[in-house]
Amino acid sequence: MNLVVLTGAGISAESGLATFRDLGGTWSQVRLEEVATPEAFLADPARVQAFYDARRAQLRRVAPNPAHEALARLERAWTRGDFLLVTQNVDDLHERAGSRRLLHMHGELRSARCLACGADSPWDEDIRPESACTACGTAGRLRPHVVWFGEMPLYMEAIEVALSRCALFVSIGTSGQVWPAAGFVRMIPRDARSVEINPERSQMADAFAEHRRGPASVEVPRLVAELLA
Numbered sequence: 001m002n003l004v005v006l007t008g009a010g011i012s013a014e015s016g017l018a019t020f021r022d023l024g025g026t027w028s029q030v031r032l033e034e035v036a037t038p039e040a041f042l043a044d045p046a047r048v049q050a051f052y053d054a055r056r057a058q059l060r061r062v063a064p065n066p067a068h069e070a071l072a073r074l075e076r077a078w079t080r081g082d083f084l085l086v087t088q089n090v091d092d093l094h095e096r097a098g099s100r101r102l103l104h105m106h107g108e109l110r111s112a113r114c115l116a117c118g119a120d121s122p123w124d125e126d127i128r129p130e131s132a133c134t135a136c137g138t139a140g141r142l143r144p145h146v147v148w149f150g151e152m153p154l155y156m157e158a159i160e161v162a163l164s165r166c167a168l169f170v171s172i173g174t175s176g177q178v179w180p181a182a183g184f185v186r187m188i189p190r191d192a193r194s195v196e197i198n199p200e201r202s203q204m205a206d207a208f209a210e211h212r213r214g215p216a217s218v219e220v221p222r223l224v225a226e227l228l229a
Helices: 009-013 038-043 045-059 066-077 093-097 156-165 181-187 216-228
Strands: 003-007 083-087 102-104 107-114 120-122 142-146 168-172 193-198 210-213
Touching (some): 003 156, 003 181, 038 045, 066 216, 156 181, 168 216, 210 216
Parallel strands (some): 003 083
Antiparallel strands (some): 107 120
16 A cells, blocks of 8 residues: 655644744745745845745754654555655654655755756755855855745656555645645545644645544654554
């Protein structure tokens, strides 16, 4: 039984990272047009870099929660078919919990992309004007390796193939507002099982056959235990 798991901001919020859509979240404090579009980066690269530098620094102060750890445990133990974890999150909490079969469709905060050569490189410090690409050595051409609004999400072909072949699709901590991820549940086979885990109904809740209402740190370990029983 092939399994695809999608995670959104809600799972990381339980580790203390700000969400984008909730009241008090990241986008309620700053206009996305000012920090999360290619046009914003061209207009004021220093402001955009500072925004992501601060988010990158925040990652050093948080840790994976039981939901991250349960998904890593599920991956290690899943022998009934293929397993793929797709995350909309740019943090590295899944990796730190032990997940390996993982795709970051919106990029990775602890990575920098070089606009000169196109290389993506691990990056854990601030990106400064003098910062040089570790691949080509060019300075001043780095940007956060994050998919901004108006840009194409990553790994879509591989994700679509996995969805078309899955027998179980689980969505965790997503608002159902961000496309194309919001439409993943409609891309699975008709006879596939679909489960939504969220404290509240998402905008795509009606498309799921099963709903588990509660914190991811409680409901995900519970579901994993059931699947591995």
